[in-house]
Amino acid sequence: MIDFKSLNLHASILEALEKKGYTSPTPIQAQAIPHLLENKDLLGIAQTGTGKTAAFSLPIINRLGSNKIKVKPARMRTLILTPTRELASQIDENIKSYSKGLKLSSTVIFGGVSPRPQIMAMSKGVDILVATPGRLLDLMGDGHILFEQLEVFVLDEADRMLDMGFIRDIKKVIAKLPKVRQTLLFSATMPNDIADLANSLLKEPVRVEVTPESTTVEKIDQKLCLVDRTNKPLLLKSILQDKTIQSVLVFTRTKHGANRVVKHLEDAGIGAAAIHGNKSQGARERALDLFKRGKIRALVATDIAARGIDISNITHVVNYDLPNDPKSYVHRIGRTARAGREGVAISFCDETELKLLKDIEKTIKMKIDVDTTQPYHGAEPHLAKKQPLRNPNEAKGNKPKHNQNRRRKPLNKKASGAAPRKSN
Structure with missing residues (x-):
């Protein structure tokens, strides 16, 4: 088995890794680090939770620490561009941890907070800058x-940059970068727009792919709960009555939905907090800190806000609402079963989400087993207001008498453009 010592990293980096308890690199680290130490461009196809942050940050730290130079005001030697504030903060935390012995400087820039401290940090120059596109462009425009x-x-x-509409901003940043540089691009999937961007950015890149597109993490126990929409709060509270569930990440489709879930849980005496785009950066950081320290059991998030969450001890992921994009399902459940641990992903599905469920199962190439141990399938009449949903995994049985999706004939034939029917 390969260990970090065999990758020719600086002794202080190895010491930092040892303090964190890391001895063996993940597959993407083992494959990427040797090429990056040779200053090659790299295209990395890897999902969150595979260890890609260390895969690119360790060789960068090794490079900068082995050849220290004075950085001028407003300049940096490395720029790491990420889609969300949370991810930017976590990358910066990791870099500070790994580079402590080499005394490299780093800072993070993102929106939602005052730019003044960020401007002050950049006025001295830094070795490594981690940034989100919007605030970076603002400070670039002001000459900082x-x-x-x-x-x-x-x-x-x-x-995710593409999903969030950042590609135009990214191209504006790239246009200002020196032509001679080492470039690394990481993506969980490779849609055409990203493939085109990679071709324009990278020069003779090494391609490293450790997780096939949209493949679900094998160690995750996936469960499906068919539930009436009005019973979702009751089902979530029922699941969290299990005190062994210490750390659960709950996904909702909307910001308001996240707030409502938090209120339901707090009313039931279950510690919870929400993170989404309407929350201030301070509120998001406080919620994350409480969750990391175990002060609250549930963190409720939207897809975009949760993108940068990298917490190793999340035991359960609950899809309170199924995502519209089936690939987001893979990203969501990948928040558990990290660092070799096992995890559980529970997905709620109401009648309006059956099409989304079908798309997810097609994407992950497997059926998600229905969890019959949960009570909200119509077995509890005082909790289920409607008839239970038909299990989509079972063979088709009784078909509905009317096809709900069949197009209805217009009532007014004349208005529809059709010739009026003669009466008998």
Whole structure:
């Protein structure tokens, strides 16, 4: 088995890894680090939770620490571009941890907070800058960020950047970067727009792919709960009555939905907090901190807000609402079963979400087993207001008498453009 010592990293980096208890690299780290130490461009196809942050940050730290130079004001030697504030903060935390012995400087820039401390940090120059596109462009426009000393550019979560509409901003940033540089691009999936961007960015890149597109993490126990929409709060509270569930990440489709779930849980005496785009950065950081320290059991999030969450001890993921994009299902449940642990993913599905469920199962190429141990399938008449949903995994039985999706004939034939029917 390969260990970090065999990857020719600086002794202080190995010491930092040892303090964290890391001895063996993940597959993407083992494959990517040797190429990056040779200053090659890299295309990494890997989902969150595979260890890709260390895969690119360790060789960058090794490079900068082995060849220290004075960084001028407003400049940086490495730029790491990420889609969300949470992910930017976590990357910066990891870099500070790994580079402590080499005394490299790093800072993070994102929106939602005052730009003044970020401007002050950049006025001194930094070795590594981690940023989100919007605030980076703002500071670039005001002359607070310059790229003359840039050596390495990392574009992380490229597919999520595309989903969030950041591609135009990214291209504006890239246009200002030096032509001679090492470039790394990471993406969980490779849609055409990202493939085109990679071709324009990378020069003779090494391709590292450790997780096939939309493949579900094998160690995750996936369960499905068929439930009436009005019973979802009751079902979630019932699941969380199990005191062994210490850390659960709950996904909702909307920001308001996240707030409602938190209120339901708090009313039941279950500690919970929400993170989404309407929350201030301070509120999001406080919620994450409470969740990490076990002060609350449930963190309720939307897809975009949760993108940067990398917490190793999440035991359960609950899809309170199924995602519209089936690939998001893979990203969501990948928040559990990290660092070799096992995890459980529970998905709620009401009548309006059966099509979404079908798309998810087609994407992951498997059926998700219905959890019959939960009470909200119509077995509890005082809790189920409607008839239970038909199990979509069973063979088709009684078909409905009317096809709900069949197009109805217009009542007014004349208005529809059809010739009026003669009466007999």
